Amino acid sequence: MTLLGKRIPIIFSLAIWFVVWELIGRVKLSLLIPPFSHVVAAGITILPTEKFAAAAMISLRSFAVGMAFALAIGIPLGVLMARSASVGRILGMWVNIFVSAPISALVPILMSVVGIGETTVVVTVFLFAVFVIILDTEVGVKQSDSSLVEMARCFGAQPYQIYTKVLLLSALPEILAGVRLATIRGVKGVVIGQLLIAIIGVGELFELYSRNFLMEEFWALVIVVFMFAFAVSEAIAALERRVEYYAGAR
Amino acid sequence: MTAEAIVEVKGVGKTYDGGVEALNDVCLELPPGKLSTLLGPSGCGKTTLLKIIAGLIPPSCGEIRVKGQKVDGPGPERAFVFQDFALLPWANVLRNVAFGLELRGAPMEQREEIARRQIAEVGLGGFEGSYPNQLSGGMKQRVGLARALAVNAEIVLMDEPFSSVDEQTRRKFQEELLDLLVHKQKTVIFVTHSIEEAAYLSDQIVLLSPRPGTVSRIIRPEIKRGGRSPDEIRRDKNYLDAVDEIWQILKQYV
Numbered sequence: 068m069t070l071l072g073k074r075i076p077i078i079f080s081l082a083i084w085f086v087v088w089e090l091i092g093r094v095k096l097s098l099l100i101p102p103f104s105h106v107v108a109a110g111i112t113i114l115p116t117e118k119f120a121a122a123a124m125i126s127l128r129s130f131a132v133g134m135a136f137a138l139a140i141g142i143p144l145g146v147l148m149a150r151s152a153s154v155g156r157i158l159g160m161w162v163n164i165f166v167s168a169p170i171s172a173l174v175p176i177l178m179s180v181v182g183i184g185e186t187t188v189v190v191t192v193f194l195f196a197v198f199v200i201i202l203d204t205e206v207g208v209k210q211s212d213s214s215l216v217e218m219a220r221c222f223g224a225q226p227y228q229i230y231t232k233v234l235l236l237s238a239l240p241e242i243l244a245g246v247r248l249a250t251i252r253g254v255k256g257v258v259i260g261q262l263l264i265a266i267i268g269v270g271e272l273f274e275l276y277s278r279n280f281l282m283e284e285f286w287a288l289v290i291v292v293f294m295f296a297f298a299v300s301e302a303i304a305a306l307e308r309r310v311e312y313y314a315g316a317r
Numbered sequence: 318m319t320a321e322a323i324v325e326v327k328g329v330g331k332t333y334d335g336g337v338e339a340l341n342d343v344c345l346e347l348p349p350g351k352l353s354t355l356l357g358p359s360g361c362g363k364t365t366l367l368k369i370i371a372g373l374i375p376p377s378c379g380e381i382r383v384k385g386q387k388v389d390g391p392g393p394e395r396a397f398v399f400q401d402f403a404l405l406p407w408a409n410v411l412r413n414v415a416f417g418l419e420l421r422g423a424p425m426e427q428r429e430e431i432a433r434r435q436i437a438e439v440g441l442g443g444f445e446g447s448y449p450n451q452l453s454g455g456m457k458q459r460v461g462l463a464r465a466l467a468v469n470a471e472i473v474l475m476d477e478p479f480s481s482v483d484e485q486t487r488r489k490f491q492e493e494l495l496d497l498l499v500h501k502q503k504t505v506i507f508v509t510h511s512i513e514e515a516a517y518l519s520d521q522i523v524l525l526s527p528r529p530g531t532v533s534r535i536i537r538p539e540i541k542r543g544g545r546s547p548d549e550i551r552r553d554k555n556y557l558d559a560v561d562e563i564w565q566i567l568k569q570y571v
Contacts, residue, residue, distance in 0.1 A: 217373055218403035221391050222417035222468060232420070236407055310407070 101283045110287030119272070126268040129185055130257045133192025137249060141197045142242060145204025146234065155205070162205075166198040170256070174263045185267060188260035195256030196249035203245025207238025239310050247303040254296040322346035323504050324370060324472065328379035330529075331365055339365045341529035342379070349471075351520040352498060352505040356512070356563065358570050362530030363508045364400075364476055370506060371397050371474050383472065393421075396465035398475040402457040404449040410436060411445040413460050417468035428467075435463040440493070455486035462494075472504045479514070491518055492547055512567065516540075516559040517550065524566055534566055 085103050092102030113119050148155040148162075173194065177187050211234055219233045235242070261270020269292060276285040326345035332338045339362040347353045355363040368374045370381055372391040381388040383395065396417070404413050411432050412419070418428035436445055439459040449457055458478055465473050479487040495518065498505060509515050515522050516538055526533040538559035540550060550556055 212403070214399055214401050214403045215405065217368075218397070218399060219416075219420065221371055221373060221395075221397040222420050222464075223391060223393060224420045228420055232416075233405070236405070239407075 098280070099282055101286065105283045106286040106290070109281075109283035110290065113284055113287060114291070122268045122272050125185065126188075126257050126261065126270075129188040129260070129268065130192055130253055133189045133256065134196055134250065134253050136189070136193045137196035137200055137253070138246065140193075141200030141245075141249070142204050145201040145242075145245075146208050146230065146238075148201065149205045149208035150234075158201075159205075162198050162201050165194070166202055170194045171259050171263070174260055178264065183264050183266065187264060188257060188268070188270075191260030192253045192256035195259075196253040199248045199252060200242075200245045203241045203248070204238060207241025207245075208234050210241070211237035240307065243303060243307045243310065247300050247307065250299050250303060251296055254292065254299070258292060321349075323349035323384055324506070325382040326366070326370065326379070327382065329366070329369060329376045329381065330378040331362065331369065331374070332377045338529035340369075340376075341531050343525075343530065343532055345523060345532060345535075347504065347506060348521065349504050350502050352495075352507060352518055353521040353523060354507045354509060354515040354519040355523050355525060356509060356515045356567075357525035357530065357533075358527050358567065359510060361525040361527040361570075363510075363525055366525070366530065367474050367476055367506060367508050371395055373397075393468065394470050395472045395474060396468050396470035398458070398461045398465050398473065398478045400477040400480055402449070402454075402461045402481075404457055404460055406449050409446050409448055410441060410452075410460055413449070414463045414467050417464055421468070431467050432463070435467045436460075438466070438497070439463045453482075453486075455482040455490065458482060458490070466497075466501070470503075472506065475505060475507045477508050477510070480509075487514075488547070494518065495542065512560055512563045516556055516563065517547075522559070522563065524563065527570055536562060 088100070088103040091097075092100055092105065144158070148158055170191070174187065174191055177190050181187050181190060215233050215237060216229055219229050224232065258269060258273070261268045262273055264270060269288065272288055273285065276282070276288065324345075324347040326343055326347075329340055329343045330338070331340040343366060355366060357363050365374065369376050370383075370388070372381075372388050372395070375389075383392065405416065408416070411429060414436055415423075415428040415432035418431060423431075433445065436442060439462055441456060441459050441463065444452070444456065449460070452460070458481075461478070479490055482490065491514065494505075497503075507515075507518060519538060522536040522538065523532060524534045524536065525531065536559055538555050540553050540555045540559070542550060545553075
């Protein structure tokens, strides 16, 4: 974007939104929208508190464990579905249903199965993240050049080498895209899981702030969660750009 | 045939799932240290036959023997050069050339030394760190050739290796290939649909007829190559006779 021949940094558009937010807050249009500066101030006060640190810790842990399971199960399952036509047919339909299904609706059922606590949140993160990883891995492996597999066999590759040295590397751009989408969904999973349970982690804080009309703290927390999701997804996107040079060359 | 055949094709037939018969009762003997060409119109199963010899596709009937041993898969004595190059896009030239050795578990230092030597030999010195998408078609195929030479297989199988490079590169490549083979004593099995290429390169030309592929004729041009320029070879009576003989047979399939 340019203005009067000069390039305007992207950050400028954010700045405009913050100004608009500040103005809406100042004219007291709604009790739900405090001025942006107050939100920032609230953020600065809650971030160093022990309560926030504890909530962040427990949320991060649920997120990390859920994502680890999603990666450890999603990638091998995606590879299997791409390599075996029958597995692909049997599981493909379910994966496609679940990737678009409203997983949030399942959380109350999960609560009654695995109990009200961290496990439910971990399972929620897993369910939010795993299907898009499966789907993208499957697509990546399916699209990989069959003549590369033939070449590897020709030069004496063991079956496991075909996976580690050809198929997984070949599918890496798609796998990373899937992991990036899964990360964003995983963050949603943590928040939604904890909100529905409402007694642990960031979800508890959200519940606490909104119930007591602490809108400044509420919005500060929204921004923190948003920034976390954005930072993780950008980190993966940076990794994607590094492998992109060959994605275009396949 | 002077020497005993290094590759024997015995009654090989191939019918794909769905009933398409690609090959029917192909019998061949390929002499060691010579360049044999499989030539025929598209659909004659020449690539299928090459891949069966490579052990990539199992034949429906008959068998392949390499040095007397029955083939039931790829083996270290056979290397393949692919029509579409089949280079790993995420690996540089050095790693691509060393890939066959990497799969065999050769230590890094050793396989890179061998790869560097082969890269220099195919005239790509200085490009070790380049990636396939930075190379022209001709250069990519040199990488494919270097990779096949790096594993030091006695038999090199080439599937229309020059079909996706331009004519100048193709001719230069053909000459270099002949040079290389004189020095290395490799047995080459070469698939092409170009009559001139077959006649120019081959000690033995196997003409295949289409649908299903069967051996229609075997021609041995007997062109004297030693110390002669490519243009002299292309004016050689035996070369011209071979081209003409092949065309007389192939034109009935057009």
